[in-house]
Amino acid sequence: MHKLNDKWMRIIGVPLLALIGQWMMYGYTNVPYPNDWRIPLLFIVGTVLVWEANRQGILLSRQRFPEFGQTRQRVLYQLVWFAIFASIIRITQTFFYHIIGLWPAENYFLFRPYFFNTLVSVVGTVQLAAYYEGVYLYQRWKLSYTEAQELKKINLQSQLDSLKSQINPHFLFNNLNSLSSLIGSDAEQAERFLDELSSVYRYLLQQNNRDLCPLSDEITFINAYFHLLKTRYGDAIFLENSVESRYLRYQIPPLTLQLLFENAIKHNVISVNRPLTIRLYTEEGHLHVANNLQKKKLAVPSSQIGLQNIMMKYKLLDHSSVLVHHDEHTFLVRVPLIPPMAEQALV
Known part of the structure; x- marks a missing residue:
């Protein structure tokens, strides 16, 4: 139940979302898109790292709060995890861009690229996590429903056995x-x-x-x-x-x-x-x-x-x-x- 079925998302989906996020970031910051193959490659690498780190947060949250009634604690745990690890990875990546000259700005600590780079990763992760959380909730509900039906059978059998034992x-x-x-x-x-x-x-x-x-x-x-x-x-x-x-x-x-x-x-x-x-x-x-x-x-x-x-x-x-x-x-x-x-x- 704790397994995250995201094989194809990790192989195809995450790199594709990385390219889309990169295009959005350059459009928002009004910085000309440089003709350098290292830009999309490094952005894909960074996005993969963000997802791999955050998927661990999803798995850990399911281990700590696995039940249907613990959805609130599980989601809050994931959100805090996403904000921390996506920020660490994207801020480090953006600073690395400045160091190797892939982000043309004299001020290494320019707020906009750092903020938007982090924001895109957090929002993108939240959207993906929401999908997987929805699947997980459905699975938990289905399991609870099945168990509830089994409980009805067990209750009826228990009542029947108890009555039989007495009569x-x-x-x-x-x-x-x-x-x-x-x-x-x-x-x-x-x-x-x-x-x-x-x-x-x-x-x-x-x-x-x-x-x-x-x-x-x-x-x-x-x-x-x-x-x-x-x-x-x-x-x-x-x-x-x-x-x-x-x-x-x-x-x-x-x-x-x-x-x-x-x-x-x-x-x-x-x-x-x-x-x-x-x-x-x-x-x-x-x-x-x-x-x-x-x-x-x-x-x-x-x-x-x-x-x-x-x-x-x-x-x-x-x-x-x-x-x-x-x-x-x-x-x-x-x-x-x-x-x-x-x-x-x-x-």
């Missing part, structure tokens, strides 16, 4: 079995279990058209979801919630926590002798979801669709800093918390 016969059997046991032994707990189960389904059905939701909603949902897990696994699973209240208004993609909890349950041993502990905590504007790592002896096939889903959502939200880390004892996923719109406007 599949195995899940329903486990929860109905738990509910049946509670009805016979503890009617009050059975009623609470039924309330949490309905909360889980209600939340899943409400996420169809949401790209982001408050962290508080996710925490409320995951508490209901974890209640179902706790009823099933008992003292074999624990949840530690250390989320700071000041972050509850911040936003994350919906069902992020469910995907991470499912990932932990799918790949780890869960037993009373080896309990699984999932920790939620916030730190420096990020939400951390960590669990003690105790892999099953028979590894469960993993496509990592859940983690890829989360990473893709954040990438399309211009937050690509999802971190996945694990060692012998811990598996950790860190996701950015997106400030509420009112706070974003103040940044």
Whole structure:
């Protein structure tokens, strides 16, 4: 994406523009065009040097500010670069003209030729750069559009997979079995279990058209979801919630926590002798979801669709800093918390 497709411009376009710029300069300064082959040759060389220097500025600006939303910073970077390097090259070239006698003027520091020679180079570069920036913006827009369409597919698939995981016969059997046991032994707990189960389904059905939701909603949902897990696994699973209240208004993609909890349950041993502990905590504007790592002896096939889903959502939200880390004892996923719109406007 950072490549500048200007092969023919460098071979033909830049020398041709150099000759046109030279003709304009002599017309503006009212200096007779000398019959000396060195004049067009040196002007072409100077123009090539200007473009080669400035194209590096274009490439560097794309490396530093590659995103569609960073267009302003990228363009300002290019303009400053063009002004500095075009001025250095053209002022040096014009002074060299005086030294070797190609510019007939007694005063080496005559303002007009220096100014116009530099101006033509800067303006010419800006026009060329505007064309390439337009092409670059179109490419970035096309990529963003393609990614947005992919995100829609991913969201639909994620919603479908989440719903399937909750209504599949195995899940329903486990929860109905738990509910049946509670009805016979503890009617009050059975009623609470039924309330949490309905909360889980209600939340899943409400996420169809949401790209982001408050962290508080996710925490409320995951508490209901974890209640179902706790009823099933008992003292074999624990949840530690250390989320700071000041972050509850911040936003994350919906069902992020469910995907991470499912990932932990799918790949780890869960037993009373080896309990699984999932920790939620916030730190420096990020939400951390960590669990003690105790892999099953028979590894469960993993496509990592859940983690890829989360990473893709954040990438399309211009937050690509999802971190996945694990060692012998811990598996950790860190996701950015997106400030509420009112706070974003103040940044």
